[in-house]
Amino acid sequence: MAASKPLNALDGDPVAVESLLRDVFGIVVxxxxxxxTSASEKVCEWKEPEELKHLxxxxxxxxGESQEQILERCRAVIHYSVKTGHPxxxxxxxxxxxxxxxxxxIITESLNTSQYTYEIAPVFVLMExxxxxxxxxxxxxxxxxxxxxxxxxxxxxxxxxxxxxxRYPDCKQRGLRALPPLALFTSKECHxxxxxxxxxxxxxxDSVRVVKADERGKMIPEDLERQISLAEAEGxxxxxVSTTSGTTVLGAFDPLDAIADVCQRHxxxxxxxxxxxxxxxxxxxxxxxxxxxxxxxxxxxxPHKLLGAGLQCSALLLRDTSNLLKRCHGSQASYLFQQDxxxxxxxxxxxxxxxCGRRVDCLKLWLMWKAxxxxxxxxxxxxxxxLTRYLVEEIKKREGFELVMEPEFVxxxxxxxxxxxxxxxxxxxYSKRLSQVKLCQxxxxxxxxxxxx
Amino acid sequence: MAASKPLNALDGDPVAVESLLRDVFGIVVxxxxxxxTSASEKVCEWKEPEELKHLxxxxxxxxGESQEQILERCRAVIHYSVKTGHPxxxxxxxxxxxxxxxxxxIITESLNTSQYTYEIAPVFVLMExxxxxxxxxxxxxxxxxxxxxxxxxxxxxxxxxxxxxxRYPDCKQRGLRALPPLALFTSKECHxxxxxxxxxxxxxxDSVRVVKADERGKMIPEDLERQISLAEAEGxxxxxVSTTSGTTVLGAFDPLDAIADVCQRHxxxxxxxxxxxxxxxxxxxxxxxxxxxxxxxxxxxxPHKLLGAGLQCSALLLRDTSNLLKRCHGSQASYLFQQDxxxxxxxxxxxxxxxCGRRVDCLKLWLMWKAxxxxxxxxxxxxxxxLTRYLVEEIKKREGFELVMEPEFVxxxxxxxxxxxxxxxxxxxYSKRLSQVKLCQxxxxxxxxxxxx
Numbered sequence: 001m002a003a004s005k006p007l008n009a010l011d012g013d014p015v016a017v018e019s020l021l022r023d024v025f026g027i028v029v030x031x032x033x034x035x036x037t038s039a040s041e042k043v044c045e046w047k048e049p050e051e052l053k054h055l056x057x058x059x060x061x062x063x064g065e066s067q068e069q070i071l072e073r074c075r076a077v078i079h080y081s082v083k084t085g086h087p088x089x090x091x092x093x094x095x096x097x098x099x100x101x102x103x104x105x106i107i108t109e110s111l112n113t114s115q116y117t118y119e120i121a122p123v124f125v126l127m128e129x130x131x132x133x134x135x136x137x138x139x140x141x142x143x144x145x146x147x148x149x150x151x152x153x154x155x156x157x158x159x160x161x162x163x164x165x166x167r168y169p170d171c172k173q174r175g176l177r178a179l180p181p182l183a184l185f186t187s188k189e190c191h192x193x194x195x196x197x198x199x200x201x202x203x204x205x206d207s208v209r210v211v212k213a214d215e216r217g218k219m220i221p222e223d224l225e226r227q228i229s230l231a232e233a234e235g236x237x238x239x240x241v242s243t244t245s246g247t248t249v250l251g252a253f254d255p256l257d258a259i260a261d262v263c264q265r266h267x268x269x270x271x272x273x274x275x276x277x278x279x280x281x282x283x284x285x286x287x288x289x290x291x292x293x294x295x296x297x298x299x300x301x302x303p304h305k306l307l308g309a310g311l312q313c314s315a316l317l318l319r320d321t322s323n324l325l326k327r328c329h330g331s332q333a334s335y336l337f338q339q340d341x342x343x344x345x346x347x348x349x350x351x352x353x354x355x356c357g358r359r360v361d362c363l364k365l366w367l368m369w370k371a372x373x374x375x376x377x378x379x380x381x382x383x384x385x386x387l388t389r390y391l392v393e394e395i396k397k398r399e400g401f402e403l404v405m406e407p408e409f410v411x412x413x414x415x416x417x418x419x420x421x422x423x424x425x426x427x428x429x430y431s432k433r434l435s436q437v438k439l440c441q442x443x444x445x446x447x448x449x450x451x452x453x
Numbered sequence: 454m455a456a457s458k459p460l461n462a463l464d465g466d467p468v469a470v471e472s473l474l475r476d477v478f479g480i481v482v483x484x485x486x487x488x489x490t491s492a493s494e495k496v497c498e499w500k501e502p503e504e505l506k507h508l509x510x511x512x513x514x515x516x517g518e519s520q521e522q523i524l525e526r527c528r529a530v531i532h533y534s535v536k537t538g539h540p541x542x543x544x545x546x547x548x549x550x551x552x553x554x555x556x557x558x559i560i561t562e563s564l565n566t567s568q569y570t571y572e573i574a575p576v577f578v579l580m581e582x583x584x585x586x587x588x589x590x591x592x593x594x595x596x597x598x599x600x601x602x603x604x605x606x607x608x609x610x611x612x613x614x615x616x617x618x619x620r621y622p623d624c625k626q627r628g629l630r631a632l633p634p635l636a637l638f639t640s641k642e643c644h645x646x647x648x649x650x651x652x653x654x655x656x657x658x659d660s661v662r663v664v665k666a667d668e669r670g671k672m673i674p675e676d677l678e679r680q681i682s683l684a685e686a687e688g689x690x691x692x693x694v695s696t697t698s699g700t701t702v703l704g705a706f707d708p709l710d711a712i713a714d715v716c717q718r719h720x721x722x723x724x725x726x727x728x729x730x731x732x733x734x735x736x737x738x739x740x741x742x743x744x745x746x747x748x749x750x751x752x753x754x755x756p757h758k759l760l761g762a763g764l765q766c767s768a769l770l771l772r773d774t775s776n777l778l779k780r781c782h783g784s785q786a787s788y789l790f791q792q793d794x795x796x797x798x799x800x801x802x803x804x805x806x807x808x809c810g811r812r813v814d815c816l817k818l819w820l821m822w823k824a825x826x827x828x829x830x831x832x833x834x835x836x837x838x839x840l841t842r843y844l845v846e847e848i849k850k851r852e853g854f855e856l857v858m859e860p861e862f863v864x865x866x867x868x869x870x871x872x873x874x875x876x877x878x879x880x881x882x883y884s885k886r887l888s889q890v891k892l893c894q895x896x897x898x899x900x901x902x903x904x905x906x
Contacts, residue, residue, distance in 0.1 A: 014486075014487060014490065014491070017486065017490075017552040018486060018487065020552050020556065021482060021486065021555065021559075022482070024556040024559060024560070025559065028560060028563045029471055029474060029475070032560070032563040032564055033467075033470065033471060033474065034467060036563075036564075037467065038467075044575070046575075047575065048796065049571065049575070049579060049796060049797065052575055052576070052579060053579055056576065056579065056580070058580055058583040058819070059583060060583065060584070060587045060819070060822045060823065060827065061826055062826050062827040063826040063828065064823070064824050064825045064826035064828070065824060069823075070553065070556075070820065070823060070824050073820065073823060074556065074560060074820070077576055077580075077816065077820075078560060078563075078564065080575060080576050081564045081566065081574070081575070081576045081577070082564075082566055082572075082573055082575070084564065084565050084566050084573075085565065091572065091573060092567065092573060094565070094567075097470075097565070099470040099474055100473070100523065102565075103473065103474060103477040103523075103527065105562040106474075106477060106478065106481060106559055106562060107477070107481060107485070107527060107530060107531060109555060109558040109559060109562060109763065110486065110489075110531075111489075111530075111531065111534045111535075111536075111537065112537050112538065112547070112555075112763050112764055113534065113535055113537050114547075114764055118502065119535075119544070120535055120537075120544060120545060121534070121535065122497070122499075122500065122502070122505055122533060122534070122535070123505070123509060123530055123533050123534045126502060126506055126509065126511060127509070127511055127530075130511040130512065130513065131513070134513045150603035150604075150607075150808065151808045151809060151810050151811065152809065152810070153807060153808045153809045153810075154603075154807070154808060157653075157807070161653060171655070172652045172657065172658060173657050173658050173659050174657045174659055175629065175634075175651075175655055175656045175657025175659065175660055176629040176630060176656075177629060177630060177634055177657075178657070179630075181630055191809070192784045192786040192809070193807075195784055196782065196784050196807050197807070198628075199624075199625045199626075199782075200610075200614060200654065200807045201653065201654060201655050202624070202628055202654050202655020202656065203628045203629075204624065204626050204627045204628025204629070204630075204631070205625060206626050206627055206628065207628055249788050304810075310562065311565055311566070311567055311810055311812055312810060312812055329652075331645045331648055333645040335701055343501065343502060344502065347502060354606060354607070354610070354646075354649050354650070354653045355603065355604045355606045355607060356605065356606045356644070356646055357605070357606075357757070357764055357765060358604065359765055363530065366513070367523065367526065367527070369513045370513065370514075370517070370518050370522075370523060370526060371517050371523050372517045373514055373515050373516040373517035373518070374513065374514065374515040375515050375516065375517070
């Protein structure tokens with residue numbers, strides 16, 4: 001009977017499936033890997049949006065296309081995409097191509113499962129636990145909890161939600177209206193996800209109190225004290241301080257120990273947004289930048305950034321051992337988290353999160369770590385710092401380049417002073433004109449310069 | 454100088470990189486694709502957690518491992534994982550292996566970019582727009598907005614946040630304390646993400662008013678009316694009705710037209726959680742199940758479920774044309790969304806979301822659609838309905854199986870009545886004893902049975 005034919009595509013023909021995938025993989029290796037990481041090729045074949053639309057022929061039709069057409073489309077997609085693994089790609093807080101991480105990602109995709117229960121993801125439930133344990137150990141905790149989230153912004157939101165729930169468990173059921181007005185504190189150099197999170201969680205952006213940063217972009221603990229008093233005087237209840245280890249633009253590390261003292265005095269949850277800087281914990285030479293992190297209640301750390309594990313890989317780490325994550329987010333859906341399974345249901349981690357299905361984000365990091373070892377990853381971090389020094393020295397030597405500050409991390413901020421402005425620092429429109437030449441960040445210690453008009 | 458060596462792994466040796474990836478891809482094809490989809494192989498090589506831990510040797514060490522060891526690890530990861538593309542895999546709302554979708558996912562991973570700006574994802578910004586347009590057209594809208602989210606739960610949360618923002622834009626800045634108590638409505642058969650979302654967004658689970666469902670699991674519009682009056686009488690302000698098209702357990706479709714009438718009368722945002730059932734819109738024969746969906750304000754639709762696009766692919770679709778998404782979620786981060794770029798910055802979609810980096814989720818669906826065409830996808834949906842009929846008829850024929858109800862979608866709920874209980878419906882502990890044999894769902898019209906003790 002026709003209706004009992006399996007539902008596989010390509011009429012379930014395994015030879016055709018394999019042949020397609022082999023062809024596509026060949027294209028990936030040629031275009032994305034070989035050319036995509038070759039310095040003699042372009043980072044991007046840039047096209048204006050209208051032209052690119054025309055070239056790609058994106059419209060979805062009723063009729064399917066031939067295998068040949070599909071392979072041509074795969075080539076075009078790669079051809080016109082930005083090669084983020086290219087050695088001249090500097091635009092973002094991620095770059096490079098780690099082959100082991102990519103291998104892990106391809107396996108993840110081929111297995112296509114969700115991280116929520118042991119029965120559906122036995123390997124990955126255990127692996128996530130192990131990877132989180134390792135990351136926690138680097139923070140300085142030999143117990144705790146955690147979970148991989150779809151990006152650092154959501155990891156930061158989790159921290160906010162956990163902090164308010166811990167203080168006011170009622171909030172989950174009765175909502176914020178049942179609570180006094182809350183205040184959280186972060187520096188003006190923090191990531192924009194803090195205010196986005198406050199809005200999304202119903203706290204409102206007004207609940208975010210901005211603490212002053214010093215000239216290097218670090219939160220000033222004395223101003224934090226002042227802001228806490230101010231908020232209290234205005235009738236708000238402080239509940240959370242969100243610090244940053246590796247700010248987005250300047251690469252600054254907030255002084256965690258001094259801030260932890262403040263949090264301790266006031267009984268506040270200490271969150272560290274180490275999405276960018278967390279990977280420095282792997283370097284014995286540089287991890288002092290995060291001194292005090294072991295005193296935090298929560299840490300957000302994105303191995304997809306400095307470690308190059310691949311988008312997305314964002315860990316939220318918790319010092320908590322009271323099952324706060326599950327109590328805060330759980331809803332005990334009976335169709336998924338049955339309590340009478342034939343294994344320990346504590347392994348069903350799905351109720352720790354606000355997602356239902358959740359991607360497997362641990363394998364790429366685990367496999368890379370197994371291949372490189374902690375030592376190999378440490379060498380990479382140290383090398384990024386070394387390259388940063390190299391760039392800084394080059395900038396100092398070169399006419400027309402002006403360092404904004406000596407970096408302590410791998411963000412190098414500098415001005416390019418065009419010939420027309422050199423030696424004219426005293427002229428009244430100098431700053432304005434200089435700022436029309438774009439300020440750039442250089443990541444991973446490489447040089448970058450984009451100019452506009 | 455040593456420090457200027459590129460930071461690639463495997464010492465940046467492109468031959469070694471290619472060779473590793475080719476080996477891994479060979480393993481993926483052999484283990485995950487060929488064996489993983491063969492009915493003569495196991496769906497899962499089941500191990501108890503402790504034994505599996507031992508077998509996998511998960512611990513992360515200082516020392517890296519040899520290429521050979523790494524390949525062995527790749528084999529083990531696949532070997533002990535559940536093969537969700539296997540023809541006998543029935544556990545979840547996703548299954549099957551579409552080779553074109555997988556091809557798209559492998560390309561996505563190899564390009565490793567974020568969806569937030571045109572300069573970093575030119576192809577995918579345009580492609581996402583096109584895919585969303587196509588999905589909106591199937592809903593019945595020739596304009597609107599939308600975005601891919603990391604799963605249906607977060608898509609549903611977005612709908613809640615947009616609905617409250619549209620009504621009370623103040624909420625973003627001032628938070629929920631500045632608003633009257635809000636109430637949202639959903640049926641008792643809805644997905645658990647609605648109450649999780651209410652908690653996360655600070656509304657509290659109490660704000661979720663549960664509307665009765667009929668014996669088939671469909672929301673009863675008259676009870677919705679009653680619940681709205683009740684909430685108003687208690688001093689709450691109704692703002693959102695969240696309906697479900699394809700409930701998780703029974704596969705029920707709420708009567709959207711009748712509910713849209715209620716929403717219209719009361720000025721409420723109508724959200725349709727069509728994460729599971731949305732793909733039925735592709736079938737001319739069965740799309741009547743979603744009649745009225747064009748009257749919704751927002752729709753969540755997960756092509757990673759019934760269409761098999763791969764985890765995760767969840768679209769939030771909006772009828773809005775007033776840029777609500779960006780106004781509600783935007784924070785105009787100046788380091789990322791500069792307004793003086795050399796292209797139309799409306800293409801920078803990153804400020805529509807609460808994430809910062811966001812995975813590319815459109816390519817897998819786009820490539821599958823290009824290969825199958827709308828007609829090919831329609832055939833799959835129709836075939837799933839046909840297989841459902843087949844299963845239902847088989848169940849009716851077989852002793853010891855009892856249908857819970859005639860399905861209208863592809864969820865088939867039935868009881869297995871063990872020999873000891875047959876013909877004993879009248880005995881007082883019949884229900885209790887029967888329920889100890891697990892109630893199962895059969896998805897995609899296939900048979901499934903798990904028994905316990």
